[in-house]
Amino acid sequence: MTATADLYDDRGEELDSLSLQLQDIGGRTAFDGPVRTIRCHRDNALVKATLATPGDGAVLVVDGGGSLESALVGDLIAASAVEHGWAGIIVHGVIRDREAIGDLPLGVKALGSNPRKSAKDGVGDVDVPVTIAGVVFAPGKHVWADADGVLVER
Template sequence: MEMGTPDICDKYRDLLQVAQPVFKSFGGLSRMSADVETLKIKHDNALFWEILKQPGHGRILVVDAEGDYCAVMGDRMADLAVKNGWKGLLIHGYIRDSALLKTMPLGIWALGTCPMKGHLTRPGHLSVPLRFAGLDIDLSNTLYIDEDGVLVSTDAFAEFAEYFP
């Protein structure tokens, strides 16, 4: 029997935050769970590029791009993420090259697509607490993401590990 985020909610309701239903899946993985790294940016994805060049160690990079309507990630960045061991990305912002992203072994959830990229003018902030879509996310969190939603918890639920590669 397949298990997912609804089953986690049924068992651990009081230990979870549930994201507002604003994220869409764009990557080749339809579900994932991992510890997080956080990044806050605005229009500028230069630091985002640098982080994806570093070993991901199977983590999920959570990026708060403040929902601005410009793409902060595309296929070349996704390729870097795969090569460097990132499991996935949760982006409070937009992506581009969506057809190519679906072919990559990477979980990618974002608000949507935009063909225009942002500017390279502002610095970002790494490993900071983030707040968006009804979530408060920091480095102590584990994310569970599938077709039904995005969950954040300070606990890792071992009995669900096999259902979230």
């Protein structure tokens, strides 16, 4: 994968850069793929269900509204993502089981961690455009992430 800084130098006018500072939590710092999305608040049932389907190298962008109150991804959900071929997960919220997730061959970026689990009611939206810190992540667009940050096609 091309470094995000180099990619921005080459294609900056075609890309948006996420200014939100996310932590690298997964075992892979650099990852990229087509965008899939979920919008949910303190409920990870749709995240679990989606990551249990074939990922085909996609990156799931989860807009949890920036909530730090309960985790949207844990080690079992992340392991399912690896098993189903997802390249990574970007969470505008928190995860849990960060040490176990750090051992997985999966890119995971999030605001941080909280051991509290979330609801499992299935409330939210799947594969809709989500806006995080002013950047639109639309299903099917390409996203790149590494230690320098996150870029997405406009």
